[in-house]
Amino acid sequence: MTAIRRLKLLAPIAAVSLAACGINSVPTAEENVNAKWGNLQSEYQRRSDLIPNLVETVKGYAQQESKVLIEVTQARADAGRVQLSAADLDDPAKVRAFNDAQSRLTQAIIPLQRLQEAYPDLKSNQNFLTLQSQIEGTENSILVARRDYNEAVQAYNTRIRTFPDAIGAKVFYGAEPKVPFEAASGAQEAPDVNFNTAG
Template sequence: MRFLQRLGFLAPLAALALAGCGLNSVPTAEEHVNAAWGDLQADYQRRADLIPNLVNTVKGYAQQEKSVLVQVTEARAKATSIQLNANDLSDPAKVQAFQNAQGQLGSSLGRLLATFEAYPDLKSNQNFLALQDQLEGTENRINASRRDYNEAVRQYNTTIRTFPDAVGAKIFYGAKPKVPFEAEAGSTKAPDVNFNTAG
């Protein structure tokens, strides 16, 4: 009987100790990372979906710029072929490959948009202007989503590395740090898609 009383007394203490060891905070932080990743993926997909429409709109105006259109199309194909799921977010090589492909696409897109500065008819095309606005908004959303993802990763990585959550993270979940996105070398902003259409 005395043993059962002691066990009854220890059960709440054990539950409290386990609760302080990351049993709830680690999966909560990981789900936050996964949700932020899903938002970022959706924004990258939106950009990828806009590119074929942009390329088709531009094709009729500038046949001599065909090589730039091909570069953008190839960069889009490569960026959309590299799939990264929530389980890959702890693998620096996979995250870097995904980030490099997205960076190459952004760079190609920036070159495409800069190339067509010389085409006044294109700059006044309503379809092109609408796509330009959508693309600019998408680039802004990508930047915000990357920032949100990196913050979620920072919180998760802090949770799994600090006491007492680190105990549960290691013992119960085998948690590994997630990889944040880093700024690309030489890029401090999204591609400039302003065509100065007022002029």
């Protein structure tokens, strides 16, 4: 048998072997994680963009609630300072810091949205109702995007750890597991909301 014939016979075997070791599936799975991360980032950005409008709407009704407004504004600024790129998704400390900052913002928003209980006129303000509805919808979208991201991370991490893809993941890509989002510490406890309206 000539060398050319041997190469022709070995080429399909080599192609199947490479395909079976994750040469294409690992980057595809990683791109899926990155896409889900991008979707989650856009939801966080939408929430961040809505908050100043909600704060301004509430200011006119709740001058004495400046502490709540200051906390929301500070939490938004803090959340904006903690950056996390797709390249950082395999660093547990960076993911945890980002998650904690976003969780603090979520907790800061809750009293702001409940101000309508203390200020009945606020319930009838269309700007407030629209903004509150948009933020609630965005919070729901964030939950869905986080779930989708975590599912993509699980699929990616499983792929890079199981045979035969684990071979290509390590040899060709040096793949590291991505970090899923977890609930922030204390997330199971409801925040204390007190507007001192009892007289």
